[in-house]
Amino acid sequence: MSLEKTPVTIVTGFLGAGKTTLIRHLLQHPGGRRLAVLVNEFGDVGVDGELIRDCADANCPEANIVELTNGCICCTVADEFIPSIQRLMAMDPRPDHIVIETSGLALPKPLLKAFDWPDLRSRITIDGVIAVADAEAVAAGRFAPDPARPGNADAGDGADADHETPLSEVFEDQIACADLVLLSKPDLAGPDGLARARAAIETEAPRPLPMLPLAEGVIDARVVLGLGAAAEDGLDARPSHHDGAEDHDHDDFDTIVVDLPEQADPDALADRIQALASRRNILRVKGHVAVSGKPLRLLVQAVGPRVRHQFDRPWGDRPRRGRLVVIAEKGDIDRAAIEAALS
Numbered sequence: 302m303s304l305e306k307t308p309v310t311i312v313t314g315f316l317g318a319g320k321t322t323l324i325r326h327l328l329q330h331p332g333g334r335r336l337a338v339l340v341n342e343f344g345d346v347g348v349d350g351e352l353i354r355d356c357a358d359a360n361c362p363e364a365n366i367v368e369l370t371n372g373c374i375c376c377t378v379a380d381e382f383i384p385s386i387q388r389l390m391a392m393d394p395r396p397d398h399i400v401i402e403t404s405g406l407a408l409p410k411p412l413l414k415a416f417d418w419p420d421l422r423s424r425i426t427i428d429g430v431i432a433v434a435d436a437e438a439v440a441a442g443r444f445a446p447d448p449a450r451p452g453n454a455d456a457g458d459g460a461d462a463d464h465e466t467p468l469s470e471v472f473e474d475q476i477a478c479a480d481l482v483l484l485s486k487p488d489l490a491g492p493d494g495l496a497r498a499r500a501a502i503e504t505e506a507p508r509p510l511p512m513l514p515l516a517e518g519v520i521d522a523r524v525v526l527g528l529g530a531a532a533e534d535g536l537d538a539r540p541s542h543h544d545g546a547e548d549h550d551h552d553d554f555d556t557i558v559v560d561l562p563e564q565a566d567p568d569a570l571a572d573r574i575q576a577l578a579s580r581r582n583i584l585r586v587k588g589h590v591a592v593s594g595k596p597l598r599l600l601v602q603a604v605g606p607r608v609r610h611q612f613d614r615p616w617g618d619r620p621r622r623g624r625l626v627v628i629a630e631k632g633d634i635d636r637a638a639i640e641a642a643l644s
Contacts (some may be wrong), residue, residue, distance in 0.1 A: 306426040307390065309399045310526055311412060313475045314433030315444070315468070316405030316585040316628060317604030319485035322518030323433060323525075324402055332522035337389045337396035339382075341404045383418055390424060398428070398526055405585065405628075406471055406554055409478035410541040416533045429528030430539075432479035433515065434472075435604065436490035440497040443605070444472035467553035467630060468584075470542050473505050478539045480530045482506075483515035489607075507540055554584075555634040559643055561623035563591045567599055570643070571608040577642040578606040582633045588625035591616070601625060 312320050321340075328336060389399055403409065409430055416422055438444065446469045465473075476482065482502055487495055499512055513524070532539070564570050567590070574586050586603035590610075597612035627639055 306424060307396065307399060308428035308527070308529075309386075309401060309416075309425050310428050310528075311401045311403065311409055311430045311478075311532075312433065313403045313407065313409045313430060313478065314405065314485075315435065315438075315472055315475065317587075317602070318405065318433040318435045318438075319483075319515065319518060320402050320405075320433050322485075323431075323483065323515065323520070324400055324518075326518040326520065327400065327522055327526070330522055331398075332526065334397040334522070334526065335394065337392070337399045338402065339385055339389065339399065340402040341407065382412065382415060383421065386421060386425070399425075400526075408471065408474045408541060410474065410536070410539060413478065413532055413536055413539065422533065427530065427532035428526065429480040429530040430478045430532055431525050432475050432482045433485050434476070434482055434498065434502060435486055436484040436495050436498040436514070437486050438605070439472075439484075439501050440490050440494035442501075444469050445501065465542070474541050476502055476505050476510070477507050477541060478532075479506075479510055480528055480532065481525065482510050482512045483520070483525075484512055485515045485518075487514040487516055508538060553630055554628060555631045556626060556628045557634060557636050557639065558588075559625045559627055559636075559640055561590055561625060561643060563593045563621065564599070564623070565593050567592055567610050570601070571603075571610055573643055574601070574603050574608050575606045577639065578603060578608075580642075581629065581635070581638070583627060583629045583639075585628040586625055588623070589613075590623040590625070591621035 312324060314320050324338060324340070328338070386399070389396060401412070403412065413427060413430070416425060416427055435443075446465055484490070484495060484498055490498060495514060502510070502512065513520070561570075570590065574583075577583055578586070583603075584605065586601065586608075588601055590599040590601055592599050592612075595612065596615050598614055598616055599610055600613040601608070601610045603609070625643065627634070
């Protein structure tokens with residue numbers, strides 16, 4: 302058996318940035334590689350994993366796709382992440398390249414540290430960390446520190462002017478670990494928005510980073526796979542807000558699953574989601590909904606007040622059960638109010 306290490310690419314980025322769309326494109330255009338994918342979701346309804354499995358073929362059979370739900374793999378490294386990687390590595394034939402899609406709330410650095418696990422370090426190298434950034438959201442200042450917040454008074458040395466928010470902290474950690482930043486949704490951002498997004502990321506990045514626009518996940522696999530970064534050997538150059546901490550959590554964010562009856566009008570549902578997101582600062586809504594008289598499921602994807610929906614596949618033998626995952630900051634999750642707004 303070859304002793305050559307298997308390269309791993311970590312795809313990070315905030316909720317709804319376009320990570321799954323990118324990975325679907327890579328599965329369909331792998332550049333001759335036999336891929337394996339590990340996908341993680343913050344919530345127990347695996348929408349992204351199902352979208353990725355739809356692309357399974359000879360290059361990446363369904364057995365090569367592992368899904369972890371109900372938590373971030375950055376918090377469950379020993380219990381879930383490492384066994385899942387070991388399972389992929391044990392496949393015959395072994396994958397040429399492994400792609401990991403983190404949840405939108407995951408911190409990349411704990412995953413990089415996990416590759417110090419002796420059984421992994423001898424067999425795997427981190428080829429690169431790809432950060433997918435929603436250009437329109439970055440340009441609009443959605444991930445910027447909040448001057449109204451008191452900042453981190455314990456840090457000293459004037460750090461209390463940092464004014465970090467939960468969103469800005471996660472975003473900065475993801476950028477700080479990246480080898481390449483892909484600016485998604487350039488059509489929504491426009492040229493001026495792309496320029497503002499680049500400037501904002503340059504301000505946050507601890508070192509110069511290449512940045513490329515990414516429309517609908519389309520990019521040559523040679524651009525994102527095969528970077529040869531060996532990121533496991535350069536952790537000090539990838540700072541994190543949680544450096545020095547023994548543990549971390551995601552207590553700033555919460556998720557619920559809302560069951561919905563059949564809907565008569567998809568556009569009316571989209572309007573309700575948009576109003577809810579604006580009123581309660583909902584970060585992400587995704588899932589499937591049954592529409593009266595339609596044999597296909599309605600896939601619903603919302604990032605803040607931006608809502609997209611499309612019919613994706615027949616229900617088949619599955620129950621026509623509508624379920625939406627709703628993710629927000631802890632104080633904005635009110636189950637009764639959310640269910641009332643969506644019903």
